[in-house]
Amino acid sequence: KKRDVMLEAMDASFPEDAKWSEQNGGLFLWVTLPEHVNTTELLMEAIQSGVAYIPGSNFYTTSTHNHIRLNYSHPSIPDITEGIQILGALLKEKI
Numbered sequence: 001k002k003r004d005v006m007l008e009a010m011d012a013s014f015p016e017d018a019k020w021s022e023q024n025g026g027l028f029l030w031v032t033l034p035e036h037v038n039t040t041e042l043l044m045e046a047i048q049s050g051v052a053y054i055p056g057s058n059f060y061t062t063s064t065h066n067h068i069r070l071n072y073s074h075p076s077i078p079d080i081t082e083g084i085q086i087l088g089a090l091l092k093e094k095i
Contacts, residue, residue: 002072003029006080013088015095027073030056033066037094040065046090051083 006029007022014020020031033039040055056067072080 002075002077002080005077006070006072006084009081009084010088013085015088015092017095018091027071028054029070029072031068031070032056033068033091034095035066037091038065039068042090042094046087049086049090051086051090053087 003023007020010018010020010029010031014031017034018031020029023029039053040057043053043055046052054069054071055065056069057063057065059067059069070084075083
């Protein structure tokens with residue numbers, strides 16, 4: 001249910017250039033953004049806006065920087081909806 005809520009919120013709030021996987025299970029969604037978006041640099045701005053994510057660079061040995069990993073297992077459904085709206089607005093600003 002939480003995964004579905006997050007996917008619906010991302011469809012409604014994320015910029016067109018953002019792409020993500022629709023996993024059948026697990027706890028996370030993987031988001032790919034345009035090459036010029038540095039999610040490590042953007043993280044502090046996201047936290048100041050009230051949301052957090054795991055930068056994709058934590059999962060690579062190369063200098064890949066335009067991915068984020070979003071967890072849907074911990075936050076409540078209202079928090080998922082609000083957080084994705086906040087993050088979507090921030091991403092639209094940066095893209």
